[in-house]
Structure formats: C-alpha cells, structure tokens
Amino acid sequence: MNLTRRDLLAGAAALATTTSLVPWVPAHAAEMIKLGSILDTSGIFDAYGKPMQKATELAVAEINAAGGLNGEKIELVSYDTQSDMALYTQYGQQLARQDKVDVVHGGILSASREAIRPTLRKSKTLYFYNVQYEGGVCDRNIFITGVTPAQQAAVLIPNVVKDWGKKVYILAADYNYGQITAKWVTKYAQEAGGEVVSTDFFPLDVADFGSTIAKIQSAAPDLIVSALVGGAHLSFYRQWAAAGLNKKIPMASTTIGVGNEHKVLTPEEGNGIRVAYNYSHELASPTNQAFLKKWAEKFGNTDDIHELAVSTYQGVWLWAEAVKKAGTQDRMPVIEALEADLSIEGPGGKVTIDPKTHHATLDVHLMEFQDQKMKVLEDFSQRPPLDTQAVCDLQANPDDNQQYEIKI
Missing domain, CATH: 3.40.50.2300 (Response regulator)
Known part of the structure; x- marks a missing residue:
C-alpha cells in the first residue's frame, strides 16, 4: 500500500x-x-x-x-x-x-x-x-x-501501610482513573488499618505543586500515594525531591513507571518509590x-x-x-x-x-525504584x-x- x-x-x-x-x-x-x-x-x-x-x-x-x-x-x-x-x-x-x-x-x-x-x-x-x-x-x-486496582492497589497499599505507617496522603489526576483509584487506595488503606488524611486532585496540565507540597508538610502524613498522570505531573516528583521531602516521607504510586518516568527522574529523585505492576525489565x-x-x-x-x-x-x-x-x-x-x-x-x-x-x-510484582530500575521485592501470582x-x-x-x- x-x-x-x-x-x-x-x-x-x-x-x-x-x-x-x-x-x-x-x-x-x-x-x-x-x-x-x-x-x-x-x-x-x-x-x-x-x-x-x-x-x-x-x-x-x-x-x-x-x-x-x-x-x-x-x-x-x-x-x-x-x-x-x-x-x-x-x-x-x-x-x-x-x-x-x-x-x-x-x-x-x-x-x-x-x-x-x-x-x-x-x-x-x-x-x-x-x-x-x-x-x-x-x-x-x-x-x-x-x-486494575484489585490487582495492583490491593497488593501495593497494604504493603506500604504496614512498612511506613497509617497516615496516607493521596495525590491523583483529576479524571476517571485518578478519582476512582483514589477511592480504591482509601479502601485498601482502611482495610490495612490506615487512614487517609487528605486527597488532592489535579488537572493533567498542572505542573506547579509548591502550594501542595506546603499543604502536605502541614498534614505530616506517614506516606504519600500518587496516582498522578502524564508529563506535567512529573514535575511533582522533582519538586518533592528538591524540597528534600523524599528523604523524610516515603512514597508509593499506582502510575509512575508505567511510561518509564523513573528513567526520566534522576536516581536521587526516584529512589525508594514503591509500585506494583505486571512487568519489570528486571x-x-x-x-x-x-x-x-x-x-x-x-x-x-x-x-x-x-x-x-x-x-x-x-x-x-x-x-x-x-x-x-x-x-x-x-x-x-x-x-x-x-x-x-x-x-x-x-x-x-x-x-x-x-x-x-x-x-x-x-x-503482579511489588517493586521499588533503585537507580532508575524496578527492583522486584515480591511476586503475586495470577x-x-x-x-x-x-x-x-x-x-x-x-x-x-x-x-x-x-x-x-
């Protein structure tokens, strides 16, 4: 043709x-x-x-x-x-x-x-x-x-609540996926004995998270769960690391890494973020x-x-x-x-x-970012x-x- x-x-x-x-x-x-x-x-x-x-x-x-x-x-x-x-x-x-x-x-x-x-x-x-x-x-x-959330968040959220603490702060993209995923994260956090202290939604074109970072600091959660999506939202991870908060409050995500975002971030920005997906290069x-x-x-x-x-x-x-x-x-x-x-x-x-x-x-594989790679921590079959x-x-x-x- x-x-x-x-x-x-x-x-x-x-x-x-x-x-x-x-x-x-x-x-x-x-x-x-x-x-x-x-x-x-x-x-x-x-x-x-x-x-x-x-x-x-x-x-x-x-x-x-x-x-x-x-x-x-x-x-x-x-x-x-x-x-x-x-x-x-x-x-x-x-x-x-x-x-x-x-x-x-x-x-x-x-x-x-x-x-x-x-x-x-x-x-x-x-x-x-x-x-x-x-x-x-x-x-x-x-x-x-x-x-889907029952395959992914059901593995990820209980693990991070057990390892990092009960107070969860959710950040999510403001459309169907983010809104519904935030509900699933809340469900699994509560079932694991945790609580969600705040949930913030962001349009896909938002790239300035300065006020959000200040709000998170005031809330003092034990961990962040991110369901942010796309290139503009990648700015959050950079701004979070630039504020030094990635060394103080750990983070899990249902989205980062799906599009190789962990390879765009530096190791210093991405190390320690925990995810659960079907696939890893490793x-x-x-x-x-x-x-x-x-x-x-x-x-x-x-x-x-x-x-x-x-x-x-x-x-x-x-x-x-x-x-x-x-x-x-x-x-x-x-x-x-x-x-x-x-x-x-x-x-x-x-x-x-x-x-x-x-x-x-x-x-589904529970994984953690290390030096721009997804290190497999645990496997969950079928x-x-x-x-x-x-x-x-x-x-x-x-x-x-x-x-x-x-x-x-």
Whole structure:
C-alpha cells in the first residue's frame, strides 16, 4: 500500500496517518488479516504511545515471520491520534468502516477508550484495550489486558501501610482513573488499618505543586500515594525531591513507571518509590529475556520498554492465539476462543482471559525504584480482576454494554 493510497484511505483532511508494513507483498490483499492500531504516538502522551506502537509492530512481525495466522499474513494499519480525543473518534470510524480491520488494539486514557469503544461495538469490530485502568468496563466486544486496582492497589497499599505507617496522603489526576483509584487506595488503606488524611486532585496540565507540597508538610502524613498522570505531573516528583521531602516521607504510586518516568527522574529523585505492576525489565524469566533480546534486535535497545508496551505485546499475542484456536479471524469465534480459558506466557508472566469480565488475570510484582530500575521485592501470582468481577458477568449477561462505577 503506497503513500497516495494511505492518504486517500485516511481522507484528505487526515492529520497523521501511518501504515506499518511488514517486508512482504501480499498476493491477495483482500484475504489478508487486518490489525488496526490507534495510539498517541505524538503529542503529550507519546511517551506511552510510541513504545506501545513498537510492541504492536514487534508482535505482528513475529507472527508473520512464523507464517502468519491460519496461513494468512497480518497487515498492520496504524493511526497516530496526536493525543487528540477528536482524532480517536475519527480514526476509530476509519478503521471500522473503511479499513474494515478484523481487530483494533489501541487507546491510552480511559477517555480515548470510550471515544472508540461504541463505534467498534456497533460495527462489530473486536477491540483490545491494553492499558491499566480503573476497572468496571463490561462489554463482550472488548478485552482488557492491563492491571486494575484489585490487582495492583490491593497488593501495593497494604504493603506500604504496614512498612511506613497509617497516615496516607493521596495525590491523583483529576479524571476517571485518578478519582476512582483514589477511592480504591482509601479502601485498601482502611482495610490495612490506615487512614487517609487528605486527597488532592489535579488537572493533567498542572505542573506547579509548591502550594501542595506546603499543604502536605502541614498534614505530616506517614506516606504519600500518587496516582498522578502524564508529563506535567512529573514535575511533582522533582519538586518533592528538591524540597528534600523524599528523604523524610516515603512514597508509593499506582502510575509512575508505567511510561518509564523513573528513567526520566534522576536516581536521587526516584529512589525508594514503591509500585506494583505486571512487568519489570528486571524479571529473570526466560520469556522476558527472550522478549528483551527480540526487542533489541528490532529496535536497537530496550530502554523504552514499559508496562503498557508489554501489555500491548501480550494483547496482540492473546488475540493471535485465539485466531489460531478458532481457525478464523471472524469476530465471534475469536471471542469464544478467548473466553475458553485461553492463556499465553508473556514477558510479565502468564496472562489468562477471565470469561466473566474479558479482563486479564495477571501476575503482579511489588517493586521499588533503585537507580532508575524496578527492583522486584515480591511476586503475586495470577491476580484476578476482582473489582470488575463484582459488577460484570458477561457469561450471564452477554449483551451488557457499560462501564460500571464499582461500589467501594
């Protein structure tokens, strides 16, 4: 597919359309399997989106090099939304209605997921959202491979309350993820015998935390829990360290490190922050070591691999295994294959789809930043998405289609 045709497919007004090609020429393009990718590979969220796109390209290249799926190669059709929600809507419709892809992997913020999920459901285009989020989405057309609060915060918060103290101060991004995660942090802190002394929310463009730092000092908590998101919020960690408070009040986070933020901070700024995720470069498993080698061979180094990139890679492979198991890329047989206890062994460990919720059951690793690395402190095997299981049962209600606000 040449550049002129790409431009025509995206429309004359398309702002940023790219089609990633594998090195082969299809004999019958109409018979090819099409995988759509829609991500922020430029704009303010590109630190998340660029490695996710690379992960998609790596998985597709591996699958095609092994002969494709059921004898067919995969064509990857990719769009860059430039971190613009309006372009998510535009390109979601493009992938479903004009490109007619068999599956879409994409979205970063919950807002971007909800911008395209209704279109993909209506067009009966299978959708994978490969990002950690607040939980509660219940829709048979979507599969979610990132960690949810019951998999992550349930591990992290009791640990830090036990180790650091009972008085917790929460900082969170002021949108769905931050607001709901703050409730989960409060729940798990209280269950561990702690209390939340204050919760502050911040718009994504806030970068000056001077008054907040003064407020925290007055509250004198035993620890901070951060659910801040994005480049502007990274300023908090720098300002916190510059005030010398990182040596006085310890910090845990449900977000930092997801986009390799710990590599942007200096060791002095990041050391000691505790997190819990599905993935770390430091995992010694043969699967992860093989993944790191393949990534380095394709892209030159492994410095940009992060949690969301690995979730994306695992999501593409889950879909591929389901296509092979179903014997077709058609939507309903693939959905049924994914619901039939399908699992893969990924860089972050075993990944299994929970048929009730279409969320992943995952290994979670409790970790601490040390010299810009994530040192694994403890492993928690096969954590189910208990939060979403409390509100979603697609086996009993396959036509359900909403994001529930989970009662906390």
